[in-house]
Amino acid sequence: MPDVEGFWAVVPAGGAGTRLWPLSRAGHPKFLLDLTGSGRTLLQATVDRLGPLTGDRVVVVTGAAHADAVRGQLPGLAADRVLAEPSPRDSMAAIGLGAAVVERTDPDAVVGSFAADHVIPDAAAFHAAVREAVDVARDGHLVTLGVEPTHPATGFGYIRAGERLAGFPTALHAVEFVEKPDAERAAAYVASGEYRWNAGMFVVRAATLLDLLGRWHPDLAAGLREVAADPSRLDDVWPHLTKIAIDHAVAEPAAAAGHVVVVPAPFGWDDVGDFASLAALLPDTDGLTVLGSDDDVTAVDASGLVVASGGRRVAVVGLDDVVVVDTPDAVLVTTRARAQDVKRVVDALKETGRSDLT
Template structure:
């Protein structure tokens, strides 16, 4: 499952580039790490269920690590209940007794061998008709996780226990009691036979199941993806699988799993997973810390970030936003993002850098009637054939060579050369080279919004 927005680790994670695609810990994104965890022969080729807006991020990140997956796109968000129902239906098409592992793309496990072993144990119980989750020993009385009360073993090996109670996100007092009574956290990974999950959905959440089946039945091929039917999927109630099934089923079981699991859900969790010096300080990017301890700095390549004399803080610097927060208040970031949304702040949702299937563009400067962007086009990539009603564009190539279509002309524009595209010009850019094409685009006109694009032809079906 790869479609969440990850607002609790803003400003790095935003809806336009959520946390599962960001290297929060190490050089790989959590999505890539999750895919790499499935290299064992226990697993078949994965099915990635993601939001339609992230289709090319998924595609490119799989390509970076040389892994294959079937990519299924949700045209509308309906929470994890619908995603699990879609996964169950796709698996049922292979066979009703197919064993399914539902994994979250934004979690980290540090013990890969232990993770695979836990999955193998869960699969054995799933084959017997149980819906199994991985249970993590709590490190604190957190209110952001589901809790599981364990019972007796459900299979002879004794490694899978009956889930006597499955409670989603209790209040602080209840969470404290659960920890004292040895409840486990629900890690959000589920294992089941396709027919068992469909039967439970049919009993407890029939509208979700019906919508998912119809969305798969009416799905269509889109480029390299399977696009679920929007109208059908929109009929699914927006509900998590925890509320829709797991709190209600009598088939729940749990594998206690000491696998170094984290949902990397807050900046405090990122700090705990990061390398630290003898003062407990951690720096990723360009940062300096003086006379302070237990500080976590994350700074992009354009900004020096410094902390002096302030302990236990996280400072995150991006091109258009800075977050300074006491690590103890990490759960307040989501509330901050919600506040910014009420103020219509662009920074709540979008980065200055916007990724596209052909590369990315990044806003450098803008004012009344002008905007300046940096554009990077991957080797062999091509933008759509398009025109604008309200703006002209001036392209200056700073690296590589651009093949530019301008009305009926095809022009090669080399490094240190430029080309002008008047309002209404039908145009397209291609990178015919073997290195990234980088250019500066200067837009001028009465309206400079991204919706002033009329696509005439497009490799990526965006016309």
């Protein structure tokens, strides 16, 4: 099947991944890591997955500190397709900059935003959903891919879908975006069948996205278009751009105004937020999952996850659902149940003047 003419991917590559410390650090964040043992980093796997849809029409937006590393991992991408943010200004500025740059090249382009650090094992199902989303987007809609929930997660926002959209195989009108719910509401959302996870995958004409943004945040839309027209303006304009998430800036008000469509995403998706979700992605052997070299691990009556990336022997005796992450300069020991609290280690290191380890 040919790629999708006029379709561009905008890949925001950011986020600290502090719950994946000590694998993920400020200096080599989650998206630069091979967390699945596939031989490809999350960033590379994201671009690989997009290739059949976009060809080389990919723009990556990342922090200035990581631009060289991103270019190094994506040698097939022209260097000017990696846009370096002078400072973090949240997802609207990042994705909007990508969209504005694409709009200058191709005013009719459709862009899709796909985070560099998510995992989608079933590429074929992903491609089918995105192709439908692009078709819908050409009609002027802001389209979001709504991931079928596998459990009542409290760590994601949800999208409530309504009636079917005429003329497309699976698309639905979006009624509203809702914030991360508590456990009770999450269970009710999942039970209702009307809600899907908001995975931040938006597909929309670049011009439509910036025009919608212009309704609610005119200065931000104008600033992004200004930088796209004259890249030398980046350092002057960037610090004054509104710091806001794309959900709040555009998706929520556009949904309220009836402009958003959901294309169901009937495939596994994971943001690999912590070691518990990482463990769930990997095959396990007798209850123990190993990322890295199996040969480096000795387990006696143990289950859980061992990440062996320190080049040393890791031995675990008599612990269930343990998480051991070995790296050259730090080792973490926790449990699947406490995986969310790993960020407290990063906080503690910063408080004690050891930001060099974070």
